[in-house]
Amino acid sequence: MITVAEPPRGEMTLVAGRPRALLDVPTHYCPGCTHGLIHRLVGEVIDELEIRTRTIGVASVGCSVFAYDYFDVDFQQAAHGRAPAVATGIKRVLPDRVVFTYQGDGDLASIGAAEILHAAARGERITVIFVNNAVYGMTGGQMAPTTLPGMRTTTTPLGRDVRVHGYPLRMTELLAQLDGVAYAARAAVIDPAHIVKAKRAIRAAFTAQIEDRGLGLVEVLSTCPINWGLDPIQSLKWCETHMIPAYPLGVFKNVLA
Amino acid sequence: MGATGPGSAAPRVVIDTERCKGCGLCVEVCPPAVLGLGALNTKGYPAAILLDDERCTSCTACALICPDVAIMVFRPIRHSARPVVRR
Amino acid sequence: MTRPMTRVLMKGNEAIAEAAIRAGCKAYFAYPITPQTELAEYMARRLPEAGGVFVQAESEVAAINMVYGAAGAGARAMTSTSSPGFSLMMEGLSYVVGARLPCVVVDVMRGGPGLGNIAPSQGDYFQATRSLGHGDSHGIVLAPSTVQEAVDLVGVAFDLADRYRLPALIAADGLLGQMMEPVLLPDPRTPPPAPVWATTGADRDRRVITSVYLVPEDLERRVLDLMETFRVIEHVEPRFETYRTDDADVIVVAYGSMARIARSAVDRVRREGIAAGLVRPITLWPFPREPFGRPARVWLVAELSGGQMIQDVRLAVDGRAPVEFYGRVGGMVPSPLEIANAIRSAATKKEGAPA
Numbered sequence: 001m002i003t004v005a006e007p008p009r010g011e012m013t014l015v016a017g018r019p020r021a022l023l024d025v026p027t028h029y030c031p032g033c034t035h036g037l038i039h040r041l042v043g044e045v046i047d048e049l050e051i052r053t054r055t056i057g058v059a060s061v062g063c064s065v066f067a068y069d070y071f072d073v074d075f076q077q078a079a080h081g082r083a084p085a086v087a088t089g090i091k092r093v094l095p096d097r098v099v100f101t102y103q104g105d106g107d108l109a110s111i112g113a114a115e116i117l118h119a120a121a122r123g124e125r126i127t128v129i130f131v132n133n134a135v136y137g138m139t140g141g142q143m144a145p146t147t148l149p150g151m152r153t154t155t156t157p158l159g160r161d162v163r164v165h166g167y168p169l170r171m172t173e174l175l176a177q178l179d180g181v182a183y184a185a186r187a188a189v190i191d192p193a194h195i196v197k198a199k200r201a202i203r204a205a206f207t208a209q210i211e212d213r214g215l216g217l218v219e220v221l222s223t224c225p226i227n228w229g230l231d232p233i234q235s236l237k238w239c240e241t242h243m244i245p246a247y248p249l250g251v252f253k254n255v256l257a
Numbered sequence: 258m259g260a261t262g263p264g265s266a267a268p269r270v271v272i273d274t275e276r277c278k279g280c281g282l283c284v285e286v287c288p289p290a291v292l293g294l295g296a297l298n299t300k301g302y303p304a305a306i307l308l309d310d311e312r313c314t315s316c317t318a319c320a321l322i323c324p325d326v327a328i329m330v331f332r333p334i335r336h337s338a339r340p341v342v343r344r
Numbered sequence: 345m346t347r348p349m350t351r352v353l354m355k356g357n358e359a360i361a362e363a364a365i366r367a368g369c370k371a372y373f374a375y376p377i378t379p380q381t382e383l384a385e386y387m388a389r390r391l392p393e394a395g396g397v398f399v400q401a402e403s404e405v406a407a408i409n410m411v412y413g414a415a416g417a418g419a420r421a422m423t424s425t426s427s428p429g430f431s432l433m434m435e436g437l438s439y440v441v442g443a444r445l446p447c448v449v450v451d452v453m454r455g456g457p458g459l460g461n462i463a464p465s466q467g468d469y470f471q472a473t474r475s476l477g478h479g480d481s482h483g484i485v486l487a488p489s490t491v492q493e494a495v496d497l498v499g500v501a502f503d504l505a506d507r508y509r510l511p512a513l514i515a516a517d518g519l520l521g522q523m524m525e526p527v528l529l530p531d532p533r534t535p536p537p538a539p540v541w542a543t544t545g546a547d548r549d550r551r552v553i554t555s556v557y558l559v560p561e562d563l564e565r566r567v568l569d570l571m572e573t574f575r576v577i578e579h580v581e582p583r584f585e586t587y588r589t590d591d592a593d594v595i596v597v598a599y600g601s602m603a604r605i606a607r608s609a610v611d612r613v614r615r616e617g618i619a620a621g622l623v624r625p626i627t628l629w630p631f632p633r634e635p636f637g638r639p640a641r642v643w644l645v646a647e648l649s650g651g652q653m654i655q656d657v658r659l660a661v662d663g664r665a666p667v668e669f670y671g672r673v674g675g676m677v678p679s680p681l682e683i684a685n686a687i688r689s690a691a692t693k694k695e696g697a698p699a
Contacts, residue, residue, distance in 0.1 A: 012267050012331035016320030027325060031302065032280035036324030053547035056417070059554075068552045074543035076416045077554035079439050082409040085401070089413025089421065090543070092397040093371050097545035115409070118402035192286055192318040225280075232280040 019043035021052045023072050032232020034189050034222040035064055038131060041189075041199045042102070043071065045206055055098040056090055058083040060112075062104035063137040081112025084119035087126040098209060100127040106136045109145040109169050116175070123180025123214040127205045130171065130217060133224040134243060141227030145169045148246055153227070168246065172219045176252035182214030183207075184253040188221040188244060190236045197249075204256060213255050221247055269313040269331050270320075274304035276327035281305075283319035283328060292319060351526035356491045356516065357382035357424075359527050360450055361390065363498035364422055368535030369448070370396040371421040373410035375403055375429060378462040379518040380452035383424045394532075404429035408436030408449070415445040416553040418538025420502055424450035426518075427468050428459065437511055438477025441570070442555025446505035448498070449483070450514040452521040453648075455675030463675025464518035466600060469652035472515050473629040480567055482574055483511035484581060485628040487599040491525035497626075499530055504581065506536065508573055515628055517648060519601040519677065574630075582632035585624040588614065592621030594691045595640040596683070597657050598647065599625050606646050609683035618691050628653070636660035643667045644690045646683055648676075666693070 018024065021043035029035045046052050055073040059065060061080035068075030078086040083101035091099040108116050108130050119126065135153055136142040142155040146168050150159040176184035183205050187198035198220055205216030221243045223235035230238055270292070279302035284292045291313050295306035305327075307313065315332035354362070361383045364372070372387045384400065391398045397414075401407035407423045414421035425433060430451045440447055453468045455461040472485045484504050488494035494516060501512035538544050543551050557563035587607055589595055598606040603624040610620045623635040636643075636657065642665055645654040651669050658667050670686035672678050 011334045012269070013334055014329060015315060015332045016317040016328065016330040018326045018329075022326060026276050029324065031278035032282060032324060034324055036326065037322065040324075040326050054545045056543050056545040058413070065556060068554065072550055074545050074550050075552045075554075076413060076543055077443070077552070077556060078412075079409060079435055082405070082412075082436070085406040085409035086413035086416075088399065088406075089371065089373065089410035089415075090417045092399060092410075093414045093417050093419040093421075094545060099545075114402055115406055118406065122399070189322075192321040195321045232282055233285045236282070236285075 019047045021046040021072055023070055025070055027070055028066065029063060030226045032223065032225045032235060033063070034133075034220075035131065037189050037195065038129065038220050038222065039067065039070055041195070041202050042100070042129060044199060045203045046073070048203065049206055049210065051098045051206070051210070054096070055100065056094070058087045058090070058099065058101040060101065060103040060107040061138075062107050064102055064104060064131065065138070067102050081107050081110070082115055083107065084112065084115040084124070084126065084128065088119055088122070088124050091124060091126050095125070098127070098206065100129060100206070102129045103131065104137065105130070105132045105134065105144040105146040109171050116171070120175045120178045120181050120215045120217070123182070125209045125212055125214065127209050127216040128218070129202065129205075130219040131222050132219050132247065133222040135224050135227045137224045137227055146247075148242060170247060172217065172252055175217055180214050181217060181253050182255045183216040183251075185217070185251040186219040186221065186247055186249050188239060188249055190240045201251070204254070208256060211256065219247070267331065268307055268310045269315045270307045270310070271329040271331070272305050272307065273327040274298045275300070276325045277302060277304040278325055279303040279305070280324065282322045282324070286318045286322050288316060288318060289314065351528055353524055353526050354491060355382060355522065355524050356494060357452065357521045358386045359491050359495050359529075360424070360498055360514065360516070361386035362529060363495040364448065364502070365390055365394045365396065366530050366532040367499040367502045368420050368533055369422050369502065370419045370535060371411070371414040372396065372423065373399045373401045373407045373414070373421070374423045374425065375401050375407050377404070377426045377429045379454055379521050380424050380426050380450065383450065383521070404432035405436065408433040408440070411447045412436060412440055412443070412445060415440070415447045416443065416543050418542030418544055420535045422448040422450070424452065426452050426454045427456045427465070430468050430471060434471065434477035436477075437483065438479055438481045439555050440511050441476055441481040441483065442479065443553050444509040444570070445553065446509055447511050448501045448505055448514065449511055450516060453515065453517045455673075461675045462518065464601060464648060464677055465673070465675055466517055466602060466648040466652070467673070468515065469628060469647070469649060472513055473631070473656070476511065480571060482629055483513050484508070484577060484630070485513045485515050486583075487515045487626060487628050488520065489600055489603045489624060491520065491523065492527045494520060495527050495529060506539075508577060510573070515600065517601050518675075578630040581627060582630045582634065583626035584632035584635050585626060586635055587622040587624065589621035589623060589635070589638055591619055592638070593619035593641050594687055595621045595623055595638065595643050596687060597623045597625070597643060597645045597653070599628065599653065601677070602646050602648050605678060605680050606683050608680035609687055612680055612684045613687045613691075618687065620687050620691070625653070631656040631660065633660045640665055642690050642693060644670060644687060646670045646686070648672055668693070
């Protein structure tokens, strides 16, 4: 006997949620801070590449100092700026593990400038997630090496004067020139379309390591609502209108292509 | 994960109101504008809520932009458009 | 452990490197600096042969942080440097202690302060023993006096570092690093497996290496644990040697190269009838207090510095007798005659005269 029926309704499948690589721990980040978003992207990439049980992260000093409380992978806490050196030590003795650093703009571009430069020059097989929000968040909003000219911070209260404080650093362009760098890209997380692209870049930066090609770097333009004095939505807009022109998005080096 | 019986009214978007920090980004990016900020959670943040499940398309824009991983999005499993034929 | 019967003539720096490799060192990161660069060069050649990793770091800051990473990942890790580089490592060493990681650090001391010169000194005593960087930070400090002793103490250093989860330092000086002496090298041994706390990236509960504890109660608990370890070390690990102290009237206190010169001076004045002796600390931290209970009439501390260990000697002597000082700075190295003169001078000082 043949019967005809309507297709069953109501069966749902989960299409977005917490990645396995992230612990079920609420974060301490400010409302609207994009750190949490970037953590999630890294977690999703770790899940998709199926590397969670052989990944070791290196936390830096900044708002993300407690990143190790949020990821379900082995982690080492590094001194300010030294994460690429710590990552080098780990990767050199455990070359088959996946090692990544997660650093802010002060950590990577100021105090840690030598360490990232040389890890990149050496072509260390590590992945560097560089979160750039143009300000020192954790310490309360001081100028960063990536602070834009004219931008007010607590140490540039009248706006960054290039004659006194010099010019911002475009780290991704600088590092992309090095032979040891396999992948260098800059992304933003200002809206869902950009977030999807950012995740793709993060995945490529991990792939560069897994395929033993060299250092993989993604600079993610981020927001800091509290220290920018803007609400979360205004912050994303400010990132779009002010940071993207100063820090162009794109892939600056890709040996995987 | 998240399978429910036929004919039940499971929402497409589930928000963990205690994790939510009321940042409003999900509300901003939702294409059919079916999200809003509602009552304060125990931390004092106005947690996001799904206002209209009918018009939600499970596009996941909200979950993509949520910095607190507070949002789960479900999509109905797409069955064949033709009726099921059983012998 | 059976030793080969053949001695090999080796330069101090290189002997230390070979001893480290035989003790199971698997990771070495360093920056060239005189007078220890030969250690790095030797490691560059030999360590990869022995299955280890060598990286020339971009600075001593980077080197100590690479050691931190490798040690945290469970490997026997080491670096070496001289005084200006040792200063640069203070931040990293404080983190190593705070995170309770084992490692070995060799400091081949040279003239300072500042750029100083490349001649020998013992001017880093304070840095090595008072605090390894900020906080209540200590590591075991071993001071060899001969190249053979340096070779022996390297293996001890790795074992102590593992046992206590702290850095173990070899405090050498430029003379020791550069001199060539015959040594018996130990048999090679395999390092222990990665410890249960190491971040080895595996399918188990995650492991975290950190030194930050924001809640004061948490950090207090952590530092009290650390201090308890320091107490155990102070009880169990002091090492020293005495020479002709049983009937000594004047006891010289010296370590490293200075102890060898002082020993010759002691023999010299003994021939003249002065009852001199020598106490040679081998651990500078924990400082050995036991030998200072001896009833010497006067103590003479001899250092290649303006006087740093003398503070610890004064504390240990605790006012029972005067403590005199003989030192050379700037990389100058005295002859036994000069120390003999100082011993004579200390011996003829009137009883009860101010120290």
